[in-house]
Amino acid sequence: MTRKEILGKTFELINDYQSSVASGEKSVINYHQPHQLKDKIDLKLPSKAGNYDNLFSDIEKYMKHSVHTSHKQFLNQLYSGENLPALIGEFITALxxxxxxxxxxxxxxxxxxxxxxxxxxxxxxxxxxxxxxxxxxxxxxxxxxxxxxxxxxxxxxxxxxxxxxxxxxxxxxxxxxxxxxxxxxxxxxxxxxxxxxxxxxxxxxxxxxxxxxxxxxxxxxxxxxxxxxxxxxxxxxxxxxxxxxxxxxxxxxxxxxxxxxxxxxxxxxxxxxxxxxxxxxxxxxxxxxxxxxxxxxxxxxxxxxxxxxxxxxxxLDTDYIYHDNDVxxxxxxxxx
Ligand SMILES: Cc1ncc(COP(=O)(O)O)c(C=O)c1O
Structure with missing residues (x-):
């Protein structure tokens, strides 16, 4: 896969996730007790490097088992909802x-x-x-x-x-x-x-x-x-x-x-x-x-x-990073 295809697939997954949460099609949570979740998901680190298909499959599992905090019925904590420009800002910050x-x-x-x-x-x-x-x-x-x-x-x-x-x-x-x-x-x-x-x-x-x-x-x-x-x-x-x-x-x-x-x-x-x-x-x-x-x-x-x-x-001792300069x-x- 090229970098462009990989990023394209990533944003497709992000868009599917956001759209299905926003439309209410997904429930807020797909809850399992810790031992049930451990049984469902293989958390062991593989001994060999995986490929991007493995990564996308892991991302899908992660999204499925996350609490959908931008769902309109998510009221558990004092934050919620979706702010798309801010989410884009978050991507750019990471980038x-x-x-x-x-x-x-x-x-x-x-x-x-x-x-x-x-x-x-x-x-x-x-x-x-x-x-x-x-x-x-x-x-x-x-x-x-x-x-x-x-x-x-x-x-x-x-x-x-x-x-x-x-x-x-x-x-x-x-x-x-x-x-x-x-x-x-x-x-x-x-x-x-x-x-x-x-x-x-x-x-x-x-x-x-x-x-x-x-x-x-x-x-x-x-x-x-x-x-x-x-x-x-x-x-x-x-x-x-x-x-x-x-x-x-x-x-x-x-x-x-x-x-x-x-x-x-x-x-x-x-x-x-x-x-x-x-x-x-x-x-x-x-x-x-x-x-x-x-x-x-x-x-x-x-x-x-x-x-x-x-x-x-x-x-006091920060000269190594904060040089004496005009900024x-x-x-x-x-x-x-
Ligand atoms: C009144 C008040 N102060 C401080 C905090 C802590 O904020 P944060 O979770 O960003 O550390 C909270 C968190 O809910 C809060 O309600």
Whole structure:
């Protein structure tokens, strides 16, 4: 088979898959227990190289036994649907296969990322903001917490946490578990993540937030990070951003907005009011891969201060890759 025939056959399989899922002809899932699936499919690596016919047959089996997440009845996770231009973008990304560390290796991709970050910042009301694409909302939340920690204690990058003060984080009891994970990774500890009660709609209760901050201060801790949620995982609730911003400002605490799920609603003229006050936040996680049907993973962390990630995340010995040249500000890897 020629390369053209191989690619032609591949796209034929892709088109058949997408069309039959979109038309509803296929069910969402063809479920088997693990042992049944293992019996059906030979997973052993062959000792000899196969040919393209073997590959196409394997692809067909893989497609058959995948959950059809673009099916209109797929509601299991917080993403679904099909976005054809984005899918094509995904193919081109794989084809051009580049990392995003330096302008040298990803010239146009770098400019596209910077333009997207600027545009998304402007939408969030971060007039001189910055940011980075991440490997998911959990990672973006962690980078936001790390940025807040390193802004407060800049020496931590060099000295580590030994002897550092006890830091405290505030999230609602409906917040995503990634904040516990982040507190664990960043040495803050989940005992210092205060879970503020929420109302019957799942929105953080402001009086309880103030009480928790006061309690933490009495214990001698340093409150440094409040994460509001814009679209909670279970109820889709929006915390009152403006009221939380007021408190964050009064206590000089970094305010983060986790819009992993609901962030894209900021584009809706009807529901944009749910984001009132976001321009007062320090950072914002937004996952186009959830409500915008963009293929996994499309996730971004936006920060209000343009150079904040660069200041807080850069490591020291990177001369081998980041040369002193006139495109430094285009080398995105330093802030991711
Ligand atoms: C509110 C919220 N935050 C964070 C996340 C984590 O996002 P990701 O799956 O992209 O890591 C989710 C995932 O569902 C979420 O609902």
């Amino acid at each position: 051009t296969n580049t990392s995003m560390y330096t302008y040298e290796v990803a010239p146009l991709a770098t400019l596209i990322e910077k333009e997207l970050i600027n545009k998304m910042c402007r939408i969030a009301g971060f007039t001189d903001g910055g940011g980075t694409f991440t490997t998911g909302g959990s990672n973006a939340n962690m980078l936001a917490m790390m940025s807040a920690r390193n802004k407060l204690l800049p020496d931590i990058k060099k000295n580590g946490l030994m002897g550092a003060q006890t830091l405290a984080v505030f999230v609602s009891d409906q917040s995503h578990y990634s904040f516990d994970t982040a507190a664990n990774i960043l040495g803050i500890g989940s005992d210092h993540v205060y879970k503020i009660k929420s109302d019957s709609h799942g929105r953080m209760l402001i009086e309880d937030l103030v009480k928790a901050i006061e309690t933490s201060l009495i214990k001698g801790e340093t409150p440094f990070f409040i994460a509001a949620t814009a679209g909670t995982t279970l109820l889709g609730a929006f915390d009152p951003l403006d009221e939380i911003a007021e408190i964050a400002q009064n206590y000089k605490i970094w305010m983060h907005v986790d819009g992993s799920f609901g962030g894209s609603i900021i584009l809706s003229t009807k529901y944009k009011y749910l984001f009132n006050g976001i321009e007062r936040a320090d950072s914002f996680t937004w996952n186009p891969h959830k409500l915008m049907n963009v293929p996994l993973i499309a996730s971004v962390l936006l920060v209000k201060e343009k150079d904040r990630l660069l200041k807080n995340l850069t490591n 430094q500000e285009y080398n995105l890897g330093k802030q991711s």
